Amino acid sequence: MIDVKATARSHSMMRPGAAQSSSVNPRELLSAGPVQDVGTQGLQATRGIPARGFSPVDAFESGVINRRQPTAAPMLGNPADSITFAPRGAPMQLEELAPAPEASGSGVPSANDKRPAGDKRSAAQIVNDTPVLKSLGRQKDIKFEQLCKQTGIDPKLDLKDSKQNPDAVYRLAKVLEFIDSAKASTGEDRSKKVKEGQGDGNIEGITKSGDARHGTEAGMVKDFAEKGYSFLGEHQLPTTKDTHVKADGSNKDNFQWAAGEAGKALWFLPAVSNVLTGVGNSEGGFKGVVEGAATGYFNTLKGAAEGVIGSITKGRANPASMLFGGAMGALGSTEAAPQPVKDIANLF
Known part of the structure; x- marks a missing residue:
C-alpha cells in the first residue's frame, strides 16, 4: 500500500525552484514525455513542467524560439538565469514580400527646390551649365521679371552676378529644363526636340512680334510666369487649336502655315496634298521645305504601290483594278484626308 504522505513529501523535495524552472531549456521540452505517475516517477515528472512565460505551443514553432518575447517578466529567481528572447519580428518570407518604400519626389519643379547637397556652383556657373537658360530671350511674352518673382531671382541683377542667389537661379533652370523636355500635347x-529626356536648349513658339503661341514651349513659360508652380502639372505641352503650331509644339512661319492649310483643302488629290502637308510640317528653311515635300511625295508613292500590290493579291490583276487600287492606296495614305475616308480607302 502506497504511503500518500511520504510520496507527497518526496515530490515536494524534488520540485525545482522558480529559478530552476525559468532556466529550463525549451528545446528539452520537445523530448520530454508525458507526466508520469506521481511517486514512482516523480523526478521525471518535473521535466514536463514548462518554463515560466513559455507555452508548449512555442516549442513546436520551428525557428520562432529566438524571436519570441517573454509573455511576462520572471517574478522569481536570478535574472541572469532567465530566458532571454529577441524582439518579435515578421517571418522572413513576409519581410521579403513587404513593398519597398516609394521614391519621394515627382520630378516636377517646386518653389522649395535648392541645389543638391555638394553642389557649390555659383549663379554664373549654373547659367553656363544650362543651355536653355543661357539662351533665354527677353521677348515681351517671356515675362522675365515675373519669372524672377516666381523663382526668387533679383531682376535688378544680371543672372551671372556674384550677388545673385544661386538657389534661385537653379530653380529657374529646373523650370526651363522641365518645359524644354516636355512631351507633345498628345503624350507622345x-x-x-527631346533626346534621352533632355530638351534641345531652345524655347520655341515666339512669333516675330514677341508673342508666345499657346501650345508651345514659350506658351508654357508665359503661363508659368503668370500662374506659378501650380501650372506645372503634366509634363507635356497643352493642347491648342492654333493652326500655326505644329504637333511637336514648334511654330510655323506663314509659308509653312499656308502650305499646310492648302494640303488640308486638297486632301482628295493625294500627291499634291501630301507634298503640301509635308512642307507645312517641316522644320522650315529651304532644306526643311525640300525634305518635307520629298517625305510627302514618298508617302504617296508608297501608298499607291501598296494599293496596286493589294489588288493583285486579291485576284484583280487587270489594268483598271490596279489603277483603282493604286488610287485607293494613295488616298488611304493621305495625311490630311478625313479619317472615315482613309478607313474606306484602305478596305480596297
Missing part, C-alpha cells in the same frame, strides 16, 4: 515623345 518629341523625338526631334
